Amino acid sequence: xxxxxxxxxxxxxxxxxxxxxxxxxxxxxxxxxxxxxxxxxxxxxxxxxxxxxxxxxxxxxxxxxxxxxxxxxxxxxxxxxxxxxxxxxxxxxxxxxxxxxxxxxxxxxxxxxxxxxxxxxxxxxxxxxxxxxxxxxxxxxxxxxxxxxxxxxxxxxxxxxxxxxxxxxxxxxxxxxxxxxxxxxxxxxxxxxxxxxxxxxxxxxxxxxxxxxxxxxxxxxxxxxxxxxxxxxxxxxxxxxxxxxxxxxxxxxxxxxxxxx
Amino acid sequence: xxxxxxxxxxxxxxxxxxxxxxxxxxxxxxxxxxxxxxxxxxxxxxxxxxxxxxxxxxxxxxxxxxxxxxxxxxxxxxxxxxxxxxxxxxxxxxxxxxxxxxxxxxxxxxxxxxxxxxxxxxxxxxxxxxxxxxxxxxxxxxxxxxxxxxxxxxxxxxxxxxxxxxxxxxxxxxxxxxxxxxxxxxxxxxxxxxxxxxxxxxxxxxxxxxxxxxxxxxxxxxxxxxxxxxxxxxxxxxxxxxxxxxxxxxxxxxxxxxxxx
Numbered sequence: 001x002x003x004x005x006x007x008x009x010x011x012x013x014x015x016x017x018x019x020x021x022x023x024x025x026x027x028x029x030x031x032x033x034x035x036x037x038x039x040x041x042x043x044x045x046x047x048x049x050x051x052x053x054x055x056x057x058x059x060x061x062x063x064x065x066x067x068x069x070x071x072x073x074x075x076x077x078x079x080x081x082x083x084x085x086x087x088x089x090x091x092x093x094x095x096x097x098x099x100x101x102x103x104x105x106x107x108x109x110x111x112x113x114x115x116x117x118x119x120x121x122x123x124x125x126x127x128x129x130x131x132x133x134x135x136x137x138x139x140x141x142x143x144x145x146x147x148x149x150x151x152x153x154x155x156x157x158x159x160x161x162x163x164x165x166x167x168x169x170x171x172x173x174x175x176x177x178x179x180x181x182x183x184x185x186x187x188x189x190x191x192x193x194x195x196x197x198x199x200x201x202x203x204x205x206x207x208x209x210x211x212x213x214x215x216x217x218x219x220x221x222x223x224x225x226x227x228x229x230x231x232x233x234x235x236x237x238x239x240x241x242x243x244x245x246x247x248x249x250x251x252x253x254x255x256x257x258x259x260x261x
Numbered sequence: 262x263x264x265x266x267x268x269x270x271x272x273x274x275x276x277x278x279x280x281x282x283x284x285x286x287x288x289x290x291x292x293x294x295x296x297x298x299x300x301x302x303x304x305x306x307x308x309x310x311x312x313x314x315x316x317x318x319x320x321x322x323x324x325x326x327x328x329x330x331x332x333x334x335x336x337x338x339x340x341x342x343x344x345x346x347x348x349x350x351x352x353x354x355x356x357x358x359x360x361x362x363x364x365x366x367x368x369x370x371x372x373x374x375x376x377x378x379x380x381x382x383x384x385x386x387x388x389x390x391x392x393x394x395x396x397x398x399x400x401x402x403x404x405x406x407x408x409x410x411x412x413x414x415x416x417x418x419x420x421x422x423x424x425x426x427x428x429x430x431x432x433x434x435x436x437x438x439x440x441x442x443x444x445x446x447x448x449x450x451x452x453x454x455x456x457x458x459x460x461x462x463x464x465x466x467x468x469x470x471x472x473x474x475x476x477x478x479x480x481x482x483x484x485x486x487x488x489x490x491x492x493x494x495x496x497x498x499x500x501x502x503x504x505x506x507x508x509x510x511x512x513x514x515x516x517x518x519x520x521x522x
Contacts, residue, residue, distance in 0.1 A: 023310070025294055027471070028294040029294070048312065049284070049312035053308070082456055125450075188343050209341070209346075211417055213419065
């Protein structure tokens with residue numbers, strides 16, 4: 001749900017997860033939620049995520065589609081030392097610049113590995129698109145890079161998180177969406193009509209309703225999000241009234257115990 | 262990496278994950294890996310995944326792009342009882358058919374809830390695009406549906422898994438890709454050159470190299486995938502020789518202990 005009041009600045013991002021191992025089900029992605037949380041914390045709207053395989057044409061096509069439609073693009077995966085790591089080359093091609101040896105990247109890898117002469121695999125990771133800035137990798141040395149509005153990061157979650165931590169302060173966010181959560185002791189069907197009425201009264205507040213499994217059956221969490229804190233508080237009070245009335249009708253007292261999954 | 266030998270039939274699928282809560286980082290997706298594994302087990306290549314928000318135009322655009330380019334599309338999320346659940350309506354619009362009350366869906370919901378008169382929320386979940394087949398929901402009653410090559414499922418992981426289990430036997434898979442995994446006691450840089458040479462000898466085998474953190478540092482798993490088992494075995498032997506030689510040079514004996522994360 002877009003929020004477009006005049007005082008708000010919307011900064012939009014996309015994530016591009018690259019890796020055959022995610023699509024085959026061999027590996028469960030753990031990076032998307034980290035990128036999503038960094039965006040939310042920084043006032044950036046993560047607008048779309050795509051997961052694609054290690055395929056040159058697919059990466060170029062997806063990256064060009066996403067980078068022209070968003071303020072930032074974050075990619076993960078495919079910047080390691082082996083033949084199937086083709087992301088750096090694909091990014092260079094997408095931007096129409098050469099992929100070339102970057103001595104600073106080689107030095108960082110050599111330092112981490114404690115050797116002066118890099119293996120061919122190490123040298124592969126020192127190939128960086130011309131004009132890109134390096135992204136620090138405190139875990140294993142081999143850097144990611146930023147080119148234009150695209151941040152290219154590793155797929156290994158420990159390394160990706162470290163890189164993300166490094167780039168987060170460099171991003172220019174927009175209006176930060178504040179959020180409030182209202183717990184509900186019944187399934188969402190029961191409050192659906194009242195909730196829809198609150199949403200109509202507050203069209204600029206995004207009101208989401210999410211089921212969760214409680215010990216005694218299905219419960220609900222209502223999550224409200226808005227850049228305007230006053231409006232958010234008013235909408236939250238309206239939802240809370242709906243929920244309190246429902247609880248009272250049904251004699252429900254909500255405790256943390258009730259909500260434990 | 263596509264595999265196109267004449268005897269192979271490639272069946273391709275996409276997944277479309279729908280939900281603001283995934284993009285905000287409130288919820289970590291747990292469905293993609295389940296869909297990916299079902300596809301791999303059934304001889305279906307999961308080719309692309311997209312995650313988008315609960316937005317009518319975005320859902321219609323993404324769904325139409327994906328369903329025309331793939332044999333199957335699996336969607337998750339947005340078929341609950343509240344105002345923010347708009348997937349069923351978006352799918353109906355994408356297919357150009359009316360979204361209408363389906364008595365059989367209402368009956369299944371009523372039976373599960375143990376009541377004859379449905380709430381407005383319950384009735385909302387009984388709205389199904391004309392011509393769609395219902396997908397059974399043994400967990401909470403409210404069905405998903407299949408229309409054309411699109412399978413529309415719930416976002417709650419427990420329900421999604423049950424629906425997936427139901428539809429899996431109805432899918433026509435292609436040639437099943439067999440896979441072999443070769444564990445390696447060193448980081449992937451060390452074997453990168455030899456591995457690339459094996460890949461050149463076996464262009465129809467997809468050879469992926471994945472780092473993992475071991476107790477004493479970074480290890481590697483090499484995963485080979487191919488529809489032709491003989492070719493796969495030959496390539497696996499070639500990789501194993503490379504790895505054995507590397508282990509011998511470095512005096513490494515690989516045990517399950519070494520590999521424990």
